[in-house]
Amino acid sequence: MTLLSSSGVQSGIGSLQLSFFGAGSMAEAIVRGILDRGLIEPDHISVINRQNSARLEELAQRYGVQAPPDEEAKLAMLRHADVIFLAMKPKDAAAAIKQLRQLVTADTLIVSVIAGLSIRTIETLLEQPMAIVRTMPNTSSTIGLGATGISFSESVTTEQRKLAETIFQAVGLTSIVEEPLLDVVTGVSGSGPAYVYYLMEGMITAGRQLGLTEEAARELTVQTVLGAAHMVQATNENPADLRRKVTSPNGTTQAAIETLDEHNFSQAIVHAIDRAAKRAAELGADIERNATS
Ligand SMILES: NC(=O)C1=CN([C@@H]2O[C@H](COP(=O)(O)OP(=O)(O)OC[C@H]3O[C@@H](n4cnc5c(N)ncnc54)[C@H](OP(=O)(O)O)[C@@H]3O)[C@@H](O)[C@H]2O)C=CC1
């Protein structure tokens, strides 16, 4: 048994029951992050799926968290949870949240990580105003380097705000934003790791095609991305200024950047993030239609 860290004890989180309703990639990222940081003991966490019990078994084995053996245990876990994380795909959210109507109480804190799903729609689906924390984390929470946008429903108390912030700060950085801006957060940092991985895929492919071994191409790419992100953080300089320092007149970087500009790299990124934000809004609108039809 690991000892709770001082943050877990001081925040009072250690005595709560957390239930992850939807136990996929994002739920695992948060579970692993908060357990690694000793915020709570694994037996205070339950993981719940619709049908995939093998996945729950895997999580129970890997982290020591509770997995319900049957439907009755699942309902009991949800009923006794102090905090329920909604972590299923947007298309599954309406049906799942309706199941919670009779299980939540006025004291239950709902934390959603679902892209696009508004606080208003969650309240409609639950048929009651509730304390709801809407978040947009990312999978880097797994290693404590997540970036999470957070907003709150009106009835969330100061204590509940602190609780939610403590949970997400344990797995990375948090930024409190007005709720409509969470779709932008989704475009920038929720989906963001995928853009960086995509860039890395391209760098590794190029390195290999031009003669490097897979291992060398991978190592050089990983260290380059890591170093560049650390440089922005450590120097607090703008990425554009740091880029200029790499770019010698008529040198290799200038040749590469000109090629990226010919392919509208910068606009492509802006368009991609705008599209992701709009897609989040579309997903939310679909769920809202379901909730009211
Ligand atoms: N992945 C990411 O990078 C991020 C994801 N998100 C959000 O997190 C949410 C989950 O995404 P992700 O973890 O990738 O998805 P996954 O597909 O990995 O996991 C979703 C899980 O939800 C379960 N589920 C589906 N329906 C129900 C239900 N009715 N009751 C209980 N559990 C259910 C599924 O179980 P079963 O297989 O049994 O159906 C599955 O285990 C999404 O809404 C996404 O927008 C937010 C930020 C980043």
Ligand SMILES: O=C(O)[C@@H]1CCC=N1
């Ligand atoms: O792709 C998605 O819809 C989710 C939300 C943010 C990251 N993954």
